[in-house]
Amino acid sequence: MVNLQRSSLNVQLIKINLISSLLLIHLLIFSHAGQLINSYKDNVPAGYRLWSVAIAHRHGDRTPVRSFPTDTYRDPTFWPDGWGQLTSVGKERMFILGEFFARYYGDFWPDNIREFYAQSSDADRCLESAYLVLAGAFRPTGPWVWSENLNWVPIAVHTVPRPRDKLLNPSVYCPNAEKEFKSIRQSVEYQDCEKKYSKLYPMLSFVTGEKIKSMEKALMIYGTLKCEKENNLTLPLWATDLVLENLKEMHNLKYHFRYLTKPVQRIRTGPFFKDLSSRFSPEADFDRKKSYSSLKPKKWLLFSNLLSQRSKSTRSSTASNLDRKKVFFYSTHDSMIAAILSSLKSFDKQNPDYGASVIFELYRSNQNENQQLISVYYLKDSYSENLIKLKLPFCQQSTVCEFTTFMEYISTLIPKNWYKECGETMKQSDW
Structure with missing residues (x-):
């Protein structure tokens, strides 16, 4: 009797899961078709x-x-x-x-x-x-x-x-914009970030063949790796999750500093x-x-x-x-x-x-x-x-x-x- 009840319960659960799955598929299909997207x-x-x-x-x-x-x-x-x-x-x-x-x-x-x-x-x-x-x-x-x-x-x-x-x-070429960014790079906030990530620079220089002594230079490497990964290419062994995460953090700070001042x-x-x-x-x-x-x-x-x-x-x-x-x-x-x-x-x-x-x-x-x-x-x-x-x-x-x-x-x-x-x-x- 207990087994029959368990069996009946399992059948009900399967039906519920099936209905839920069908509803989810229905929602995804119609959402993609634009019927559930909010209007302006x-x-x-x-x-x-x-x-x-x-x-x-x-x-x-x-x-x-x-x-x-x-x-x-x-x-x-x-x-x-x-x-x-x-x-x-x-x-x-x-x-x-x-x-x-x-x-x-x-x-x-x-x-x-x-x-x-x-x-x-x-x-x-x-x-x-x-x-x-x-x-x-x-x-x-x-x-x-x-x-x-x-x-x-x-x-x-x-x-x-x-x-x-x-x-x-x-x-676009603009001397005063570059002068202002040079001043930003001398700020305490920027220098703290440089100090935080500087430990990566010797390793990156060795594995890439580039002379990397700043966040700006390191970001160029990240941009290349990011595109290669997006195009389903295998990244080098040194590009570990930890290295990529640090590079991504630098990447996200790039434009924060670039356009920081009025x-x-x-x-x-x-x-x-x-x-x-x-x-x-x-x-x-x-x-x-x-x-x-x-x-x-x-x-x-x-x-x-x-x-x-x-x-x-x-x-x-x-x-x-x-x-x-x-x-x-x-x-x-x-x-x-x-x-x-x-x-x-x-x-x-x-x-x-x-x-x-x-x-x-x-x-x-x-x-x-x-x-x-x-x-x-x-x-x-x-x-x-x-x-x-x-x-x-x-x-x-x-x-x-x-x-x-x-x-x-x-x-x-x-x-x-x-x-x-x-x-x-x-x-x-x-x-």
């Missing part, structure tokens, strides 16, 4: 509507940027795509990232490619990532279908040569925030740059007055006719994502992963067009599809910030003359 509407403040979105994202998974003398995989034949190039995994990640944004923003998402604006760092991996994100984010319908065999439409991606790109390349933040993120503020300003309802380029000064003034008058009563209806941009994409590097977060006083000392994104949402009041709010989100893990709402210290730790308060803060990050503040002797016209 859940975060829009009451009485407001989403007006614009700006997304700065890191590129996808890549090959190593460099090697070291004793590296087994230093031969270029191991990397047929080349150094620092997007891998197949990275391409898939970025396409999926674009699909996620399209699902998440649902009915807000443009069905017109002219409502997107995309800019990229002039690195192959960033440019390719930008095109892949856009491909996932926009599937052509109606007049945008141009081929029966290819469900894709080209969307322009703008770029600037890397030596001139102060917007999305935070390593002077560096102004130089490295000022151009980005200047661009963002121009995109989010009320005047950006219209593609002014395009419209004004063909107007003479007197006509420009008349056109400006006309827009000002219309914006009071018919801004929404006229905006689409004048090619208003709703979504702005910035494809960049982990260093830029870290710099943006540091400038917003929200960096968690964790190196931004592939596809990590900082998302700015601009809301407008349903009652007053001039009343606006901003929220900032961090997509730390692109596969998680989990947007983290940032509590901004300059907005009293709130996740929703008054537009004027946000703009006042980022104005402190924008140099009046970037070249002068950078210590750059060449004028912009000399580039």
Whole structure:
């Protein structure tokens, strides 16, 4: 009798486990399909509507940027795509990232490619990532279908040569930024870290064939090992879990120190925030740059007055006719994502992963067009599809910030003359 009861109980437990497993599979399938993913509407403040979105994202998974003398995989034949190039995994990640944004923003998402604006760092991996994100984010319908065999439409991606790109390349030449970082390296906090990890340097120098006497040099080794591991290559025996953990700790501190002070933040993120503020300003309802380029000064003034008058009563209806941009994409590097977060006083000392994104949402009041709010989100893990709402210290730790308060803060990050503040002797016209 006891055995029969135990047998019956076991059968019931098996049924319960089976049902639980099926439910879990069902949830995973539908979650991946986007049916259980939260909508942007859940975060829009009451009485407001989403007006614009700006997304700065890191590129996808890549090959190593460099090697070291004793590296087994230093031969270029191991990397047929080349150094620092997007891998197949990275391409898939970025396409999926674009699909996620399209699902998440649902009915807000443009069905017109002219409502997107995309800019990229002039690195192959960033440019390719930008095109892949856009491909996932926009599937052509109606007049945008141009081929029966290819469900894709080209969307322009703008770029600037890397030596001139102060917007999305935070390593662009800048003497004063390097002077400031030199001062940071002399700080007690930095020197304490150097002392902590210095015991690793002799060993790393011996096994790699590199002269390693600083965290900056050690980090180059970690970057290579990390990429090799991600590409399923066997690491050398000396790359133990303990060694890799120490290197990872240093790696996570890299951008904490790089963008620690206000002077560096102004130089490295000022151009980005200047661009963002121009995109989010009320005047950006219209593609002014395009419209004004063909107007003479007197006509420009008349056109400006006309827009000002219309914006009071018919801004929404006229905006689409004048090619208003709703979504702005910035494809960049982990260093830029870290710099943006540091400038917003929200960096968690964790190196931004592939596809990590900082998302700015601009809301407008349903009652007053001039009343606006901003929220900032961090997509730390692109596969998680989990947007983290940032509590901004300059907005009293709130996740929703008054537009004027946000703009006042980022104005402190924008140099009046970037070249002068950078210590750059060449004028912009000399580039």
